[in-house]
Amino acid sequence: MIKLSCLSLFQIVCFLCSSTALANIDYIKPFDVDFVHYHAKLEPDFKDQSVAGIVQIDFMPIAKNVRTLTFSAEYKSIKSINLNGKPAQFSLHDKQLIIDTSKSLSAEKLNTLAIEYQAKPRRGMRFHEDHLYTVYHTKNWLVAHNNINDKASFELELIHDKKLISQGNGLMLSQKKLGEHQVISHWHQPNAMPIYTFGFALGEFESFTQKVNETTFSFLYTKGSELSKKSIQNAFSDVPDMLQFFEQKSGFPLPQGTYAYVIVEGRIAQESAGFSLVGERFVHTVLKNKSENWFIAHELAHEWWGNSVTCANFSHFWLNEGLVQFLVAAYKQHLFGEQAYKDEINVAIRRVKRAVKENRVAPVAFYNEINEQEINRTMAYSKGALVFYMLREKLGDKLFWQALKQYTMTYKDKSVTTQDLKSSFEKTTSKDLSDFFNRWVYGHEIPTLQL
Ligand SMILES: [Zn+2]
Known part of the structure; x- marks a missing residue:
């Protein structure tokens, strides 16, 4: 599921008329396919440190004339690919799997890919003697797209020894016997989630x-x-x-x-x-x-x-991590009192100061899209947390928490950009926050806070 664009009609008019307005809109790269649902049936192999099986991917072209689909082929060997029940041609180039749809797929029509494969990921899956788990890099163990803006639901049927316990996303729908020693644990995550949150753990x-x-x-x-x-x-x-x-x-x-x-x-x-x-x-x-x-x-x-509520791309990563780091501080304030809040915010201040000393300063968010390797983690996590701290100071507790709740409820199960947060806070508080965001979020300036 996709956040298509954050442009309002007014912004589109500005976008066309003025280059200044262009600079003040969070850019989201358009893409031509919406991946809706993944259903994988996989069996991990502890000895070989691999996973094998089949993944069915339901997707809908948004653009007209979609002729190819591209996935990461890193760490994988592909056995067969079917598109809507018929074998599909594919090729492997430069760690990429390119599937030829043979004819243009109609926009807005649901299609299903079925890919049989084996993956031996050196990253994204960790094997121990009696347990294993996936970590973050979903596209390394599952044939999947890698766009955090395109959320999807997920079903996982995990084939494993009946002595082992599994943990997957969402709820376990069933566990069925498979022969004498194995079971299939069927997990279902019905709400669309970013792909990097797909995962499982299995072990004694x-x-x-x-x-x-x-x-x-x-x-x-x-x-x-x-x-x-x-x-x-x-x-x-x-x-x-x-x-x-x-x-x-x-x-x-x-x-x-x-x-x-x-x-x-x-x-x-x-x-x-x-x-x-x-x-x-x-x-x-x-x-x-x-x-x-x-x-x-x-x-x-x-x-x-x-x-x-997921950041639409890595330019807005602080909406995941800076906000959560701030909320941990706010939770500690609630649980342990004022000093614990100050201590947590002081940790963020120290980390930002170190970054300044080491010349690692960047804005917290960007209008243009950056890739994952370009994230400045200190800015996204720690300066991000400080921005929320300052916003709370500026608005006062009542308005701040009201605005945060409204923002969270509005964007439940959706993707967000910094402008979405700004507009949502402005709407709830009836305040213009342009200067605040330009200075502290999109700008390089470091706040001098003393707690
Ligand atoms: Zn985190």
Whole structure:
């Protein structure tokens, strides 16, 4: 599903008449195909560190005369491709899979690709002796497009040993026996999500669930872990309060009514749709010091800001990460008091100061589109968080939280640009925020804050 454009009729008129207006519109690269739904049936191979199976992709051309479809072929071998039930011609060039549709596909008509393949990704999937999980780079293990502006729903049928436990996106619809030793776990993510949030974990996990009103939280951890059910319950004891806080700030409940934390070794904090991977090291830290619970809040907050309301391209990455970093600070203020908020904002100030010293300064957002490698993470995460801090100071608590809630509800399950945030805040607060955004978001200026 696609955010086609953020241009209003008024902006289009300005766009045509004035080059100044052109510079003040967030640019979204147009594209000609809308990928709607993915349905994969996959079997991971622990020994070979690979995954094999078939993915069905439902898509709709937007442009007329679509003749080719391009996906990443990195780490993959393609066995067969069918388009609408008939074999399709394809070629591999420079790590790209190019599918020839043989004739032009009609715009606005749904088509289905079925691709049988094997992937052996060196990035995006991590194999351990008794468990494995995917991390962020979906296109490395799934034949998928890589445009974060085009969200899609996802079904995953995972074939695995019946002794293993799986975690996928959304809800598990069923688990069926396959022969004597295997099962097929069928996961379904009905809401359209950015592709990088598609994923799964599988392993000899221990697990338990916890009900928080209507929401079920699952906790999965490896059998060899030093952690126990009790220590995990202790480390994650603030989760019910976090859930309430983010639901209140966003204006709507946790999208699927379920959420899982998959606890794996090391230091990892990565959100997927409906679950996150969190590192054992972080869990041990929070057991020693309760105020180190940032990663638990950060990944949960992404369910609303990042997964549901998603930046339309990497020029607006701060709308995922800067906002979530700010919200973690605001949550800590709610839980631990004013000093905890200041401490968290001070961390962002220090990181930005270091970036200035090292000459790593850039705007927080860009009118033109930048690619993922061009993201300045300190600016997107830390200066981004400071921008939200300053916006809260400028508007006052009542207006700020009202505007954030309105923005989040308006763009639920959609993609956003910085201009969408600006317009939404301006509408709710009846204030012109042009100077603020030009100076702090699109400009290079670094705020001198002292808390
Ligand atoms: Zn994040």
